[in-house]
Amino acid sequence: MSSVRNRWVFGLLALVFLALQGCASVKSADVRDPWESMNRRIYNFNDAVDTVAIKPAAQVYVNVVPSFVRTGLYNFMGNLGDVWSMANSALQLKGQHAVESFMRVSVNTVLGLGGVLDIATEMRLERHKEDFGQTLGYWGVKPGPYVVLPLFGPSTLRDTVAFPVDYKGDVIRQFDDQATRNSLVALRTLDLRANLLKTVDTVKEASLDPYSFVRDAYLQKRENDVYDGNPPSDFDYSDIDAP
């Protein structure tokens, strides 16, 4: 079963690349986004799917499930995520972060009832989120062109290449029972979207063109994450008012 699904994912990615190839000649205003016209179409598609299906589901989730249950599920998902962060911290030779993630997972799994309680954070063990795209970035792989993936949203060529590895490393994939796996993936999607309800509205309110706003924010954020919060800035802050 698992190989069938993997083939499906790789097939999807291959399709995306083919589609992107076809669009490579379209002129774009931004050098980081040579496939803009294609990306915009996928962005609009994703936005439509979100508006009719994912956002309403997340709203139902927030309204129906009590807050303490949602917090428990959020912590549970976060604990599973910390395992992959630990692996990627190790791949980036960030020894202390890897050890801290290991301690987070141990404490939360054992004392936090399998991760439902986030005791590690109370103990001031901070979460260090890392994925394989960040690991590639750490080792000097440039992000490459911006890519919007169907359903998964903003990405770059580098992060798209890393995506199957993150998918493989996802702890949820290690559950044997397919029904459990699917439920967990669905729950995680709801949890993720529920926590972004306000953010997505804010982005739409704050921007003149939501597509490029999201793109620029994604590219900045990934650079920020690769440099653990302090990326080198090449933005020219010199005073424009000065004569």
Next chain:
Amino acid sequence: MKNSHFRIPLNRRQMLAATLMASTAAVWAADEAPEVFVKRITNETLDIIKADKALRGGDVNKLMQLVDDKVMPYVNFRRMTSLATGPAWRKATPEQQKRLQDEFKILLVRTYAGALSQVSDQVVVVKPLRAGQEDKNLVVNTEVRGKGDPIQLDYRLEKTPGEGSGWVIFDLNVLGVWLIENYRTQFTKEINAGGIDALIASLVARNKTNARNS
């Protein structure tokens, strides 16, 4: 040598104390450390929200008033707007510059107020200042901690010796995204399509839609 300061005659001790107090006050007024400045203004704002029912309930108009009163005096908004606009700023007339600032301010204050409406039990942790930064362009990293993952919130400051608190904010970073850099693309796109007036018109339209929806 322990307790040696007790041997200083009373009048000299008083003088010393007075001098010390005077000098710390002077240092505080003239040279508040940047991370202290950021900590003070964020805590002042958060404390007001936590103490006020209407603000905690997310009353956007009242929150906008609060941001206007408590945050904007510490922001060099002209610099923010000019940097977001880019080179086209120099070609804009003073009237256009003023309208652009006014509309951009409404947009940002509303967004910021929307974020503040989510405040419940958060605390702001100001991180130690990174060494080797210049006074003209200095970043203070903070983290908002509450439910869920901490939120990265950084401030870019410039020193204004002898004016106000000695520092003003001219850029803000939310979750790793610097606002000015992100708005540069937004603004440039409008300016390329129809000049400064087109940009002002889109900001006006966006603000009107936002006001209707809230």
